Amino acid sequence: MWRRLLLSAAGGLCLWLSFPTLGIWPLAVVGVALISLATCGARARVGFLCGLVGGAACFLPVLHWTGIYVGPLPWIALGVTESIYVAFLGLGIAILQSAAPLPWLPRWVWPASGPRVRPFWVALLWVVQEGVRSSVPFGGFPWARLAWSQSNSPLSHLASIAGAPGLTFVVALLGGVLAALVQRWAPGIVGGRRSDAAAYAPRRSLRALWPALAVVAVVAGSIWYPTPTSGKKLQVIGIQGNVPTIGLEFNAQRRAVLDDHARTTAKAAEMVRRGQIPAPDLVVWPENSSDIDPTRNPDAMTEILHAVAEVKAPLIVGAVLDEPAPDVSNTSLLYLPGQGIVARYVKQHPVPFAEYMPYRSFFRHFSSKVDLLTVNFTHGKKTGLFTIPTRSQGNVKVGPVICFEVAYDGLVRAPVEKGAQLLIVQTNNATFGRTAESEQQLAISRIRAIEHGRSVVHVSTVGVSGLITPDGVVHDRSSLFTSKVLSGAMPLRSSLTLADRLGNVPEHLAYALAVASFLLAAIGSRRRRTAVRADTTSPRGRQLV
Structure with a gap:
């Protein structure tokens, strides 16, 4: 048991280290392999415990930024909640990797029992776990998915085939293959007997090297997989204006954030006049860049309109509007020169416990911090x-x-399906301080650029901001808590990737196959029990007993 738990903890730590800011992407494969080995041959309840340990070792350090200003309770609560999904993943993997053989199925679909690491089913259940975690409760929280760890990996190019779920599947499949290779060459790694090695013979033959060759082939193939970046260029300026105060009170000084972004925009206009950067076709401010409602505050509206006139280009502003009362709206506002606001977008997925408080009276029993959200x-x-x-x-x-x-698949895919040629991600990271959150979010935008074949303008109030081309490469990247003018020519693309055409089909297929896998495991278990009963009731069986 202790060896399994240590393997799980090590696997979780490897997963953590695969995400920014360290971003050692191969460790995501290693992390999956260690958790697969830890649960192989384990009882279901032991698999659950191994998954819980591995999940906690990953999510608690990955999500530590959630408690940077509000204390450890929300951070630990979220980390443990996310770990429970991995616990059920561990339970499922343990069941499938110990399931009885089914002779009427090909071995590549349902390998012989051993127990054996079953890479395909490991990868499938990992996709299912992430899909469920990204949906429930309260719309889910799809942070720290395996796909997001691969922004610097050659595997990232595969995101355009089946989206983030497909990329997660590949990473988990490679982890399962690596685990199968280790199990073949070191069958006693989780406490098995050395005599079990016979079950994996001939483990030192060339045939035993197929998992390693498969890993090399997938990684090499992904390097050469085409990621188109051609297209007409749109000259874009992103404005990172910075904030006066780090933390929850970043907008406590009325109009300070708005003034910072207007001032940086004036600087951009001056750079254009001097010929330092090209004249923009579009200027983008980040989320919360107007810290007061410009539709109800004439002074704020005047300042934004002045910035539009000065830069002589359409401007997209992130603002909080005091509507519909008593609620507020997190919006993107499109300003055109000489016209003012001509369009708006209201955030569809506010963050529970940060932008709205579900069941406030219930959660107040656990922490008074719920009343920080007024x-x-x-x-x-x-x-x-x-x-x-x-x-x-x-x-x-x-x-x-x-x-x-x-981070939500459908919310990013929807505008692309409606014809968006360019994506903009407006964010405000001031409430997370100098943590890894900004880097983690930028990594997600990089995968989205590849997945949808679109340039992404990723702009934050405080950083990290960057202009991302459809191959996931970041240009004119900023640092944290500085003001910066980002300028670049962004390729415009209209064609849909295979991931866009497939939509959520890969995830739904994973759900269906997961249900089928557990039905097969139940059938195999029933066949095994029937065979045991038949053997013990036969004359020969009674004689042996």
């Missing part, structure tokens, strides 16, 4: 799609995505 953000009902008139490219369709929405 108002609730409303849920937007429509997909965002702005039509931007430009001098060089005519009308360009832009899809706005606000903050954590970038």
